[in-house]
Amino acid sequence: MTIDLKQFHQVFIEECTEGLDVMEASLIALNVNSIDSDMINTIFRSAHSIKGGAGTFGFSALADFTHVLETLLDEVRSAVRVLNNDLVDLLLTSVDCMRNMLELIQHERNEYTAAATDVKCTLEQFLSDTPAVVSVAVPRNGMPTSDNAPSLPIQHQHEWHITFTPHKHLMQSGNDPLRIIRELASLATDINVTLIDCPSSFIHYIADECYCAWEITLQGASVDALAIRDVFEWVVDDCDLTVIPIERRLLESESQQAMWRVTFSPVPNLFQTGNDPLRIFHELDRACEVVSCCADTQKLPSLKLIDSEKCYLSWHLIVAGNVEKNVIEEVFEWVADDAEILIEKSLRAMDIAQSQDDDSVQSAANANTRHDVPSVLSGDGGVINRSSVNSKPRAVSEPPKPVLKKKITPEASSIRVGIDKVDSLIDMVGELVITQSMLGQLGENFDITHLPKLIEGLNQLEQNTRELQESVMRIRMLPISFTFSRFPRMVRDLSHELNKKIALVLCGESTELDKTVMEKIGDPLVHLVRNSIDHGIEAPAERLKSGKKEEGTVTLNAYHQGGHVIIEIADDGRGLDRDSIAKKGVERELLTEQEASEHSDEQIFNLIFQPGFSTAKAVSALSGRGVGMDVVKRNIQALNGMVEISSIKNEGTKIKISLPLTLAILDGQLVRVGSDIYIFPLVSIVESIRYCGDLVNDIAGGFRVFKLRDEYVPIVDLSEVFGGNKVEDYSAALMVVVECDNFKVAMVVNELMAQQQVVIKSLEKNYKRIEGISGATILGDGTVALIIDAAGVVKLAGAEKLHQQCLLRKTG
Amino acid sequence: MQAADVDTATQDNGESLSEQYLTFIMNGEEYGVDILCVQEIRGWEPVTPLPNAPSHIKGVINLRGTIVPIVDLRQCFGLSAIAYSAITVVIVLKVNGEGGHRIMGVVVDAVSDVYTLSKKDMKDPPDLGCAIETNSIEGLVAVDQKMIVLLNIDKLLVIDEMPELTGISHLPLDGNDN
Numbered sequence: 007m008t009i010d011l012k013q014f015h016q017v018f019i020e021e022c023t024e025g026l027d028v029m030e031a032s033l034i035a036l037n038v039n040s041i042d043s044d045m046i047n048t049i050f051r052s053a054h055s056i057k058g059g060a061g062t063f064g065f066s067a068l069a070d071f072t073h074v075l076e077t078l079l080d081e082v083r084s085a086v087r088v089l090n091n092d093l094v095d096l097l098l099t100s101v102d103c104m105r106n107m108l109e110l111i112q113h114e115r116n117e118y119t120a121a122a123t124d125v126k127c128t129l130e131q132f133l134s135d136t137p138a139v140v141s142v143a144v145p146r147n148g149m150p151t152s153d154n155a156p157s158l159p160i161q162h163q164h165e166w167h168i169t170f171t172p173h174k175h176l177m178q179s180g181n182d183p184l185r186i187i188r189e190l191a192s193l194a195t196d197i198n199v200t201l202i203d204c205p206s207s208f209i210h211y212i213a214d215e216c217y218c219a220w221e222i223t224l225q226g227a228s229v230d231a232l233a234i235r236d237v238f239e240w241v242v243d244d245c246d247l248t249v250i251p252i253e254r255r256l257l258e259s260e261s262q263q264a265m266w267r268v269t270f271s272p273v274p275n276l277f278q279t280g281n282d283p284l285r286i287f288h289e290l291d292r293a294c295e296v297v298s299c300c301a302d303t304q305k306l307p308s309l310k311l312i313d314s315e316k317c318y319l320s321w322h323l324i325v326a327g328n329v330e331k332n333v334i335e336e337v338f339e340w341v342a343d344d345a346e347i348l349i350e351k352s353l354r355a356m357d358i359a360q361s362q363d364d365d366s367v368q369s370a371a372n373a374n375t376r377h378d379v380p381s382v383l384s385g386d387g388g389v390i391n392r393s394s395v396n397s398k399p400r401a402v403s404e405p406p407k408p409v410l411k412k413k414i415t416p417e418a419s420s421i422r423v424g425i426d427k428v429d430s431l432i433d434m435v436g437e438l439v440i441t442q443s444m445l446g447q448l449g450e451n452f453d454i455t456h457l458p459k460l461i462e463g464l465n466q467l468e469q470n471t472r473e474l475q476e477s478v479m480r481i482r483m484l485p486i487s488f489t490f491s492r493f494p495r496m497v498r499d500l501s502h503e504l505n506k507k508i509a510l511v512l513c514g515e516s517t518e519l520d521k522t523v524m525e526k527i528g529d530p531l532v533h534l535v536r537n538s539i540d541h542g543i544e545a546p547a548e549r550l551k552s553g554k555k556e557e558g559t560v561t562l563n564a565y566h567q568g569g570h571v572i573i574e575i576a577d578d579g580r581g582l583d584r585d586s587i588a589k590k591g592v593e594r595e596l597l598t599e600q601e602a603s604e605h606s607d608e609q610i611f612n613l614i615f616q617p618g619f620s621t622a623k624a625v626s627a628l629s630g631r632g633v634g635m636d637v638v639k640r641n642i643q644a645l646n647g648m649v650e651i652s653s654i655k656n657e658g659t660k661i662k663i664s665l666p667l668t669l670a671i672l673d674g675q676l677v678r679v680g681s682d683i684y685i686f687p688l689v690s691i692v693e694s695i696r697y698c699g700d701l702v703n704d705i706a707g708g709f710r711v712f713k714l715r716d717e718y719v720p721i722v723d724l725s726e727v728f729g730g731n732k733v734e735d736y737s738a739a740l741m742v743v744v745e746c747d748n749f750k751v752a753m754v755v756n757e758l759m760a761q762q763q764v765v766i767k768s769l770e771k772n773y774k775r776i777e778g779i780s781g782a783t784i785l786g787d788g789t790v791a792l793i794i795d796a797a798g799v800v801k802l803a804g805a806e807k808l809h810q811q812c813l814l815r816k817t818g
Numbered sequence: 819m820q821a822a823d824v825d826t827a828t829q830d831n832g833e834s835l836s837e838q839y840l841t842f843i844m845n846g847e848e849y850g851v852d853i854l855c856v857q858e859i860r861g862w863e864p865v866t867p868l869p870n871a872p873s874h875i876k877g878v879i880n881l882r883g884t885i886v887p888i889v890d891l892r893q894c895f896g897l898s899a900i901a902y903s904a905i906t907v908v909i910v911l912k913v914n915g916e917g918g919h920r921i922m923g924v925v926v927d928a929v930s931d932v933y934t935l936s937k938k939d940m941k942d943p944p945d946l947g948c949a950i951e952t953n954s955i956e957g958l959v960a961v962d963q964k965m966i967v968l969l970n971i972d973k974l975l976v977i978d979e980m981p982e983l984t985g986i987s988h989l990p991l992d993g994n995d996n
Contacts, residue, residue, distance in 0.1 A: 779868075
């Protein structure tokens with residue numbers, strides 16, 4: 007029986023992701039000066055499990071990569087190698103590479119990314135160095151064959167070119183070329199085998215004679231020529247064999263400087279248009295020197311299915327020659343419409359390292375937006391893609407610069423739930439079953455004497471249901487450390503990049519938050535933290551000048567408050583510049599001069615949430631804070647959350663986000679308006695009071711305000727706003743005072759009813775958004791009740807204007 | 819007999835030419851909707867009215883946990899509203915729109931019959947000029963001397979445009995209500 011391993015792939019990927027997170031966190035926490043052996047062990051263990059898993063599932067690329075990493079870690083663990091900052095950086099880069107490879111695996115591609123190949127080489131070099139002289143900057147060569155300048159491209163030192171021409175009787179001596187090539191493949195991470203010679207005629211063909219010769223390119227092989235010749239040991243007398251490190255060949259053409267990597271993938275009907283790849287390659291050879299040519303036979307169908315008129319192959323060519331790109335393009339001119347052609351300058355190690363660097367910074371900064379690194383052809387080299395105009399863009403035709411884009415496949419959604427939570431659920435379901443059977447028994451021959459028992463049973467049922475609901479909700483709750491954990495790395499990278507010294511303080515990491523909320527809050531948080539670091543915290547010199555510690559602090563804090571989770575992002579940087587923001591606000595006619603001087607700081611700061619309020623220009627020299635803040639606010643509002651800003655000049659800025667615990671359930675206050683029942687979210691209610699005519703004043707425009715202690719609160723008649731009749735007699739009415747957008751509104755209702763938890767149902771799914779209504783719910787009796795969105799109601803009633811009037815009244 | 823004819827037609831042409839339609843009565847006229855759009859038929863039950871909704875949107879009901887809006891087709895067509903009773907029928911329809919399908923209930927006078935109709939029997943709605951909206955009418959068909967107006971509910975029950983649909987009432991050759 008075969009087991010379909012694919013079903014475990016998702017689990018493997020999740021485990022790997024976790025492992026990588028652990029590695030990253032530990033690496034960042036590592037202090038190079040006093041190494042904690044436990045920490046090293048943790049990193050080692052994670053790497054080891056990833057390697058094991060990858061091997062089991064046949065993801066050889068990842069397994070190989072991790073193996074090298076593991077070897078290096080093992081040396082660190084056994085104190086053979088001294089851990090220094092360079093090494094930590096390298097290890098972190100490796101973690102990024104593994105992450106990228108894992109993403110490829112998710113798309114069912116078992117390959118190296120270009121960056122990974124290079125990092126692996128660097129790792130291998132580290133290994134081949136004597137541990138005492140470890141240095142990334144000047145990698146020394148461990149290869150006996152490469153006795154040349156160390157500045158040479160690293161990647162080529164592990165590439166070998168082998169020509170294997172067996173004599174005819176090779177197979178008669180019991181040797182199998184296939185076996186040899188397989189063995190070769192095990193030496194290297196990448197092997198390209200090209201058939202170079204075949205019998206021209208079948209007439210003289212003898213079945214057990216070998217007429218073929220092969221050209222083999224090994225990549226990523228950390229072996230010397232001897233090891234390769236070892237593989238051919240048994241056939242060495244029966245064949246002609248040449249083993250040349252590719253770097254030599256490259257060296258020969260080094261004088262010509264330009265190296266081009268050409269990928270030529272024609273469409274199947276290439277031949278039908280009268281084109282001949284061979285002719286093209288010959289022409290290319292005339293224009294410049296074709297160093298190597300490998301055919302990619304992946305798309306080759308089985309012999310039965312081959313259509314002799316179709317082209318199934320694609321080719322990878324390495325071309326040397328001091329030519330312009332357009333010379334190569336010209337050669338392919340005739341087939342440009344029938345093929346995908348990718349021409350790029352062959353990468354130098356430095357280039358790759360550079361692009362990798364960019365990569366890691368980008369990925370840290372946009373931890374949620376993944377990018378696909380095109381498999382092999384990534385780099386900074388100029389790449390053109392001359393695929394036909396109407397051909398669909400494919401993965402390879404993507405621009406090689408790290409393209410930031412959302413992952414195409416939806417994020418695998420699963421939650422890891424603690425076994426204790428599941429156990430408690432099972433207990434509760436057990437209780438529920440017992441209660442149910444008890445009630446069932448009771449119902450079989452019920453008479454009125456059993457009534458107390460029935461009531462007791464129903465009470466029990468209610469309790470069970472509530473507990474069950476709470477437990478199920480708890481399953482969705484995850485500690486916020488899941489979101490916070492990405493920040494140490496980000497802060498580390500950013501502070502390197504910006505040359506600032508920044509300490510990150512995380513508090514309340516165990517605060518639990520709904521998974522959907524958590525997923526959506528990640529990006530806004532990244533943005534805010536980035537802002538704090540980028541614009542809030544000053545450069546060390548500036549900080550010292552203004553009498554602060556050289557090292558800036560960014561604090562992330564999470565805690566529960568009422569039904570909300572509060573997340574605070576605070577920095578001790580330069581703070582927001584009220585005047586600049588106000589000035590820009592006036593410029594953009596968001597407020598008048600007078601308002602600018604009268605408004606509270608908070609109101610002014612809120613301007614940075616205005617769409618397109620680019621303070622980058624407004625506050626240019628001081629701060630660019632505010633870019634994209636409207637998106638942050640929108641995201642948070644979409645979660646029913648709120649953002650507040652407080653800032654003191656030169657002391658820092660604090661941004662406070664409050665989020666609902668969950669999106670699915672809210673605590674509601676049922677009210678009756680006319681004959682309909684509506685629900686207020688309990689969190690929005692400040693207080694409920696009886697209508698008192700003495701304290702109500704009519705003001706112009708038919709509005710009424712209510713004097714609540716020392717402030718005037720506009721009154722909104724819900725019944726009127728919702729298109730019902732205006733209540734004439736308020737004497738029996740109640741007022742619910744709600745707070746929205748920082749001011750209070752009193753809403754007139756007829757009756758306050760029960761308070762209960764309600765499950766939020768979408769109105770938009772089958773109908774559309776209704777102004778003033780945030781959703782619907784189903785009450786105990788099965789009828790639908792609407793949930794009031796206070797801010798929407800206020801808008802509907804035009805009460806915002808009213809509020810302004812109240813302010814005037816108060817000030818006047 | 820008709821069904822058999824249709825069957826052979828289907829085989830001959832290799833494409834489906836016939837569809838089943840559920841018909842209902844409103845103000846004495848018979849209307850049809852594609853039966854594949856019909857999710858269920860329910861009796862009238864009290865609804866929760868929606869604030870500031872147009873008059874033909876009666877409100878929403880709880881249909882096994884989903885919130886479903888109820889549309890009064892009479893009012894939608896500009897006919898006079900009648901009082902709902904225990905025998906008033908709500909047809910729950912699945913309407914395909916831009917953002918996937920949505921479930922809506924329509925109130926009609928009574929459900930009539932299910933017919934298998936062939937596309938070739940269908941007549942295009944008369945062109946009454948641009949003054950009258952005929953978009954939401956798929957066609958007219960005659961069955962046993964009766965005329966049935968086949969409705970395209972995907973075009974009829976577009977939430978944002980529904981108030982404009984009153985013009986359709988001119989079409990059922992019944993001027994009494996206007």
